[in-house]
Amino acid sequence: MAQDRSRRPAAGGSQPRRSDSSGRPRGGESGGRPRSGQGSSRSGQRQGGGDRRPPRQGDWKRPKDEQGPRTSDQEKYDGPPLPEEITGKELDRSVAAQLKGLPEKLAHRVARHLAAAGLLIEEDPETAYQHTLAARARASRLAVVREAVGEAAYASGHYAEALSELRAAKRMNGATAYLPIMADCHRALGRPDDALKLAKSPGVASFGPEAKAEMTLVEAGAHRDLGRMDASLRTLERAPLASKSRSPWVVRLRYAYADTLEAAGRENDALAWFHRTHAIDSGEITDAAARAEALEKKQG
Secondary structure, eight states: OOOOOOOOOOTTSOOOOOOSTTSOOOOOOOOOOOOSSOOOOOTTBOTTSOBOOOOOTTSOOOOGGGSOOOOHHHHHHHOSOOOTTOOSTTSOHHHHHTTTTSOHHHHHHHHHHHHHHHHHTTTOHHHHHHHHHHHHHHOTTOHHHHHHHHHHHHHTTOHHHHHHHHHHHHHHHOOOTTHHHHHHHHHHTTOHHHHHHHHTOGGGGGOOHHHHHHHHHHHHHHHHHTTOHHHHHHHHHTSOTTOSOOOHHHHHHHHHHHHHHHHTTOHHHHHHHHHHHHHHOTTOOSOHHHHHHHHHHHHO
16 A cells, blocks of 8 residues: 655654654753762771872773773763754754753753754654753753653654653643644554544644644544544545645645545545645645556556
């Protein structure tokens, strides 16, 4: 069965972006690490003579080439290298404002990791995810950080982690904007029934057109996962497929409808909707033109 590319999220935002035709997806320095060897014992003192204490840890360091490898926890805490050109000022003001309660140095480091994640999430989502983990290691009590981890985890295919982090963010700030991504995570984890439950959440009624479209894609996809093609079509038919808008969310809805029609064996209807999709897909976010051409050749 052919697949579209319709949804996925952006780090630092809360809207999903693209998935398959049915909505399936294709996210002050803390802490003071303790300093060892700062005790006050003088056990090396010699009777009747000068102090013969051995050097304390911290009085000297082994050369880097003699130091052992860093543990996985240390690597996660440090995160990937931060390019010097990333200052943290790249963040949206609303995100930066939520970091102001942190000590200045800590806020700066967290901001740089979040900014790096946002810049990398499209081309290298796994590295973006590692940056968000470094931010979480320093500021796990901030909803904006947990949201960023969830979105980056989703983008890089860590769906269980994404679901856990977005649940945590939702508990912290009560936001419902994460619901389409959370529902899509349930689908990716093989739990379409749970995705359908989230699609019926009361908060969905207050969504704007784009967010409603995203949830519609997931809901229709969950019905397809369960073999309910008629229910999937009905779900899409309740959406504004005939909207005059050329926004990407309308393109994705039309494409998903055409794809589902083809999967249901209604090839003539599917062909018409692939053409209608292509007519408004100026950004070529789908392969609607190629799908229409393939159907025309098939029909002779």
